[in-house]
Structure formats: C-alpha cells, structure tokens
Amino acid sequence: KQEVTQIPAALSVPEGENLVLNCSFTDSAIYNLQWFRQDPGKGLTSLLLIQSSQREQTSGRLNASLDKSSGRSTLYIAASQPGDSATYLCAVSAYSGGGADGLTFGKGTHLIIQP
Amino acid sequence: EPEVTQTPSHQVTQMGQEVILRCVPISNHLYFYWYRQILGQKVEFLVSFYNNEISEKSEIFDDQFSVERPDGSNFTLKIRSTKLEDSAMYFCASSGGQTSTDTQYFGPGTRLTVL
Numbered sequence: 001k002q003e004v005t006q007i008p009a010a011l012s013v014p015e016g017e018n019l020v021l022n023c024s025f026t027d028s029a030i031y032n033l034q035w036f037r038q039d040p041g042k043g044l045t046s047l048l049l050i051q052s053s054q055r056e057q058t059s060g061r062l063n064a065s066l067d068k069s070s071g072r073s074t075l076y077i078a079a080s081q082p083g084d085s086a087t088y089l090c091a092v093s094a095y096s097g098g099g100a101d102g103l104t105f106g107k108g109t110h111l112i113i114q115p
Numbered sequence: 116e117p118e119v120t121q122t123p124s125h126q127v128t129q130m131g132q133e134v135i136l137r138c139v140p141i142s143n144h145l146y147f148y149w150y151r152q153i154l155g156q157k158v159e160f161l162v163s164f165y166n167n168e169i170s171e172k173s174e175i176f177d178d179q180f181s182v183e184r185p186d187g188s189n190f191t192l193k194i195r196s197t198k199l200e201d202s203a204m205y206f207c208a209s210s211g212g213q214t215s216t217d218t219q220y221f222g223p224g225t226r227l228t229v230l
Contacts, residue, residue, distance in 0.1 A: 043221045093217070106157065
C-alpha cells in the first residue's frame, strides 16, 4: 500500500527566504505526482503536476523535482512571501491505465512566512 | 477560470440520516472524484467516476456510499445512513480536460457534521 510522508510537518521562516519542502513515497510505481496548497478551511489548489517521466516542473517561484526511483520529490519556493503561508500537500497517483486514478496524499507541511 | 463548485458548504445531520453532497465539475472534464478529510488527518480518496460508472474505489467506500451523475453537470455523493465517524470535509475533484489532462482540480469542500 502506497504511503506518502512529508517532512517537515511544520516550518516557519522569515519573508524572503528560499525553502524546500520534502515528500517521499514508498512505492515508486507512480503515474504522476501533484503538489497542492490548502488554506485553512478551504479546498485544495493545484500548484504543479509532474509526470513520472519528468524530472521537474516550474511555475513562477515554485519548482518541483521528482526522483521516482528513490521515491522522493521536493518543492522549492523562492523568495518566500507572507501570502505563501498555507499547508502544502504532496499526492501521488498510481498507474492503473484507467485515467481516473485516486491520489494518495501526505499529511502536509504547514508553512508560515513571517513578515 | 473554470472551477469546481460544491453545495452545501456545510451540512449538519443526525446519525442514521441520509445526506447527498453535490458537486458541479469543470464542464469539459471527463473524470470525477470524491475525497474526504477528517479533521487533522490526511486527505483520503473515496471514489473515481468515468463514463457513467465507478472507475476505482477505496476500502472506505463501502455500501453506505454511492455516487451518481444525474445529469450533464452534477455529480453527487450519497451517504445512506450517516455515522458519527462520517463527520469530515468532503471534496469533489475533476480532471481530464483538453489541457492538463491529469491535473485534478478540487472544489472548496462540504463540511459534514454528524450529530
């Protein structure tokens, strides 16, 4: 059974710092990996999706990498801002070939950016 | 930008009652999902739906749950006889549009409280 772990569970840094969030998964047979942010009491906002054949994806100040063989992904946030404060979730999709694959989530990293 | 919508935002019910949670996925998407998040815990996959039938379901999705796409726009989750442990945030998601086909887009959630 796939297990997804995120480290650290919580992180507090001053505004402007670059930071790295970590995600690991136990079964490397994944189809893709998706990073989300979740604001308190709200839904999930998709940030980046990396296909299993890709090594990284970038969107603005965010860069996500994937090392499928070692079961790891990182989310790099450059020049952090207070608006980046949220819980960041990592989720993997197992390859089933059917297209409608459920995601397995980590518990998230709760990020606070101090002004 | 198109988004997934869910109603109601908050549902309170008595144990043993039936509830129906409603979702309107993004209009050109083909795959639909339900997830739940018990307070303080991980987001958990319940079920996926494609071409008017269940594609995949987790062990959580037992006989008390059912899903339906009653018309061309709505996607519903029915819980037949609610239990206290069904109290959670329920998220609907959709994927499989013309771009970013694998990215799952989540709605804002329905908070279900079972008394």
